[in-house]
Amino acid sequence: xxxxxxxxxxxxxxxxxxxxxxxxxxxxxxxxxxxxxxxxxxxxxxxxxxxxxxxxxxxxxxxxxxxxxxxxxxxxxxxxxxxxxxxxxxxxxxxxxxxxxxxxxxxxxxxxxxxxxxxxxxxxxxxxxxxxxxxxxxxxxxxxxxxxxxxxxxxxxxxxxxxxxxxxxxxxxxxxxxxxxxxxxxxxxxxxxxxxxxxxxxxxxxxxxxxxxxxxxxxxxxxxxxxxxxxxxxxxxxxxxxxxx
Amino acid sequence: xxxxxxxxxxxxxxxxxxxxxxxxxxxxxxxxxxxxxxxxxxxxxxxxxxxxxxxxxxxxxxxxxxxxxxxxxxxxxxxxxxxxxxxxxxxxxxxxxxxxxxxxxxxxxxxxxxxxxxxxxxxxxxxxxxxxxxxxxxxxxxxxxxxxxxxxxxxxxxxxxxxxxxxxxxxxxxxxxxxxxxxxxxxxxxxxxxxxxxxxxxxxxxxxxxxxxxxxxxxxxxxxxxxxxxxxxxxxxxxxxxxxx
Numbered sequence: 001x002x003x004x005x006x007x008x009x010x011x012x013x014x015x016x017x018x019x020x021x022x023x024x025x026x027x028x029x030x031x032x033x034x035x036x037x038x039x040x041x042x043x044x045x046x047x048x049x050x051x052x053x054x055x056x057x058x059x060x061x062x063x064x065x066x067x068x069x070x071x072x073x074x075x076x077x078x079x080x081x082x083x084x085x086x087x088x089x090x091x092x093x094x095x096x097x098x099x100x101x102x103x104x105x106x107x108x109x110x111x112x113x114x115x116x117x118x119x120x121x122x123x124x125x126x127x128x129x130x131x132x133x134x135x136x137x138x139x140x141x142x143x144x145x146x147x148x149x150x151x152x153x154x155x156x157x158x159x160x161x162x163x164x165x166x167x168x169x170x171x172x173x174x175x176x177x178x179x180x181x182x183x184x185x186x187x188x189x190x191x192x193x194x195x196x197x198x199x200x201x202x203x204x205x206x207x208x209x210x211x212x213x214x215x216x217x218x219x220x221x222x223x224x225x226x227x228x229x230x231x232x233x234x235x236x237x238x239x240x241x242x243x244x245x
Numbered sequence: 246x247x248x249x250x251x252x253x254x255x256x257x258x259x260x261x262x263x264x265x266x267x268x269x270x271x272x273x274x275x276x277x278x279x280x281x282x283x284x285x286x287x288x289x290x291x292x293x294x295x296x297x298x299x300x301x302x303x304x305x306x307x308x309x310x311x312x313x314x315x316x317x318x319x320x321x322x323x324x325x326x327x328x329x330x331x332x333x334x335x336x337x338x339x340x341x342x343x344x345x346x347x348x349x350x351x352x353x354x355x356x357x358x359x360x361x362x363x364x365x366x367x368x369x370x371x372x373x374x375x376x377x378x379x380x381x382x383x384x385x386x387x388x389x390x391x392x393x394x395x396x397x398x399x400x401x402x403x404x405x406x407x408x409x410x411x412x413x414x415x416x417x418x419x420x421x422x423x424x425x426x427x428x429x430x431x432x433x434x435x436x437x438x439x440x441x442x443x444x445x446x447x448x449x450x451x452x453x454x455x456x457x458x459x460x461x462x463x464x465x466x467x468x469x470x471x472x473x474x475x476x477x478x479x480x481x482x483x484x485x486x487x488x489x490x
């Protein structure tokens with residue numbers, strides 16, 4: 001039997017999603033819990049990695065295992081045995097051809113910015129911009145140029161999943177909204193290169209503070225070459241909100 | 246020169262406000278920073294204690310010290326040298342007869358409840374009620390009986406500030422509001438006994454789940470005797486929002 005699970009986590013204290021010898025990753029902790037529940041090693045497959053410090057409200061993974069009881073019991077069993085910074089929010093049986101990574105049709109990320117210094121109760125989830133002021137309208141105008149299918153090599157980075165993938169992604173949404181000092185950048189795409197969201201955010205912030213002209217940013221996109229002009233935004237502001245299937 | 250400071254903190258990792266030999270308290274950390282800035286030991290005086298795990302958006306303290314530069318520089322100096330879970334949000338000079346504790350005319354606390362299991366990005370600031378469902382209307386009705394001047398001994402606890410104080414407090418506000426699964430209990434009073442807010446919250450939740458009849462709770466108030474029927478709500482849901490002067 002194959003199970004599709006949705007998990008939320010505060011990534012602050014972990015070394016990212018992907019299993020590591022240190023053991024302090026989301027995957028390691030979930031697999032450890034499954035091993036206890038099923039009395040045998042269980043391998044889980046995530047929709048993709050998240051880096052150290054990146055959060056998730058709707059990360060998805062699957063695993064195979066026999067579970068005789070009602071599956072609401074499986075949800076409760078998973079919940080009760082995890083640290084409170086990791087929370088399985090949904091479990092349901094799926095067909096054997098479902099794959100958390102390869103069946104995904106897209107993902108939504110939200111990046112959170114704070115104009116000023118984020119309060120202590122929010123600082124883990126926001127990039128605090130200090131005294132920098134953002135021109136949100138200019139950033140939104142600039143963002144529309146990225147929509148659609150592009151080769152995003154200029155916003156990718158070395159590392160990440162080892163398997164080769166096309167640098168051409170379909171960016172369906174890249175949108176900024178403001179509520180007082182809180183700014184959200186919502187992005188939806190068919191897929192992302194490694195560190196692509198944080199690179200787009202870093203570049204857009206530089207546009208918003210007047211450090212990078214929008215035309216220059218567009219030239220960088222077209223060049224398909226990563227340059228030092230593109231700064232990667234901090235991990236803490238990033239949250240994987242939803243995986244689409 | 247006397248300075249009035251406002252400070253916000255995430256109390257999760259600290260042993261409360263009050264200075265302790267361990268040094269891991271908000272007061273200790275603020276005093277250590279001031280010692281560096283003023284090159285001498287500086288004693289600070291808070292509006293009152295907060296327990297281990299309790300948060301603050303607007304705790305107030307004062308201290309005496311000579312500062313020759315503009316006081317916006319003092320704010321920046323305080324901010325830059327503190328852990329990000331403690332943030333001084335305002336500093337201003339006050340007259341010598343101002344006292345953070347004795348000049349306070351009242352305080353507002355907010356207690357945060359979550360019906361269900363709070364998501365990982367909120368769990369540090371909410372009391373998760375799991376499957377318990379709350380009758381908010383009944384709780385609000387019950388809360389109105391507590392308004393006004395009462396002897397709140399039945400909702401106090403041993404410990405806290407060593408100085409004797411009257412158990413009679415003027416409760417000006419005790420109000421529940423709901424937004425989906427998020428429930429806030431806002432309270433304003435002239436002052437509070439030790440653990441009074443968490444005791445009122447614990448009792449109100451027991452009313453809301455049907456475990457404690459409202460009439461019984463009122464009898465407990467009148468008895469002025471703490472009983473085992475009154476459970477203290479967890480520290481994590483509590484936040485000192487504002488001190489009134």
